[in-house]
Amino acid sequence: MMFSTKAEYGVRVMVALARRAALTEGDGLDPVVPLAEIAEHDGLPLAYLEHLVARLRKAGLIDSRRGARGGYMLARPAQEITMAEVVEALEGSIAPIECISLGANGEVVCSRESDPAHVCPTKLLWTRVRGSIVSTLAQTSLAELVAGAAAPALPASSASSVSSASRPLPALAANATVANAAKAPGAKTEPMTTGA
Numbered sequence: 001m002m003f004s005t006k007a008e009y010g011v012r013v014m015v016a017l018a019r020r021a022a023l024t025e026g027d028g029l030d031p032v033v034p035l036a037e038i039a040e041h042d043g044l045p046l047a048y049l050e051h052l053v054a055r056l057r058k059a060g061l062i063d064s065r066r067g068a069r070g071g072y073m074l075a076r077p078a079q080e081i082t083m084a085e086v087v088e089a090l091e092g093s094i095a096p097i098e099c100i101s102l103g104a105n106g107e108v109v110c111s112r113e114s115d116p117a118h119v120c121p122t123k124l125l126w127t128r129v130r131g132s133i134v135s136t137l138a139q140t141s142l143a144e145l146v147a148g149a150a151a152p153a154l155p156a157s158s159a160s161s162v163s164s165a166s167r168p169l170p171a172l173a174a175n176a177t178v179a180n181a182a183k184a185p186g187a188k189t190e191p192m193t194t195g196a
Contacts, residue, residue: 003091009044010052010090011083011145016041017062018078018146034071052090059089078146084137094137096129 016038017031024031035053039046053072056062063075074081088094093102100123103109108127110120 003087005048006052006055006090007087009049010056011086012042012044013038013049013052013072014056014061014074014081014086014142015145017072017074018081018142021074021078022146030069031073032065032069032071033073037071055089056086059085061085061089074142077143079141079143081142082138083140083142083145084134086142087137094130094134096126096133100126100130 013035017033020033021031023029035049036046038044039049053062053064057064057072060075061081062072064070064072084094095101099111099120101109101111108123108130110123110126112118113120113123
């Protein structure tokens, strides 16, 4: 599995919440963002975002508030939230292709190795790819995305002042470097792309 719109849109929601938290920190303004405001600002489908925020909330990454001034906010500071947590909450266990998954004991498992006599010749490759992806996500905090994002932040005022124009975030791991721990001796390190 490569990342789907669940990860793409969910990360964009998290960035919007982190930006609002940064804008309102220390000035007494409300960090809560209505989901409709994020959907309008980024041109995303509201119904789909509702499904994603339910997953993020269940994972303990965001909190919600009901009522006329309701919406969503980060459950923890942005610097304490890793992209590994966000992506796994949205996508489940990270695997580069369908036949690879994480077993109950934490080992990478290939579904084609049902017979002990059959060893998957490509399992080592996909294990290393998975390790590089997970490492990159674990080493990237939400705060880093907010600091490096070029798109304008949602204003700390009402949704009516939000522009519908937006610039999408770069794809996850678009220029991530393969981690040295996952690199074979003598192999060249190349940028990874998700194909998005």
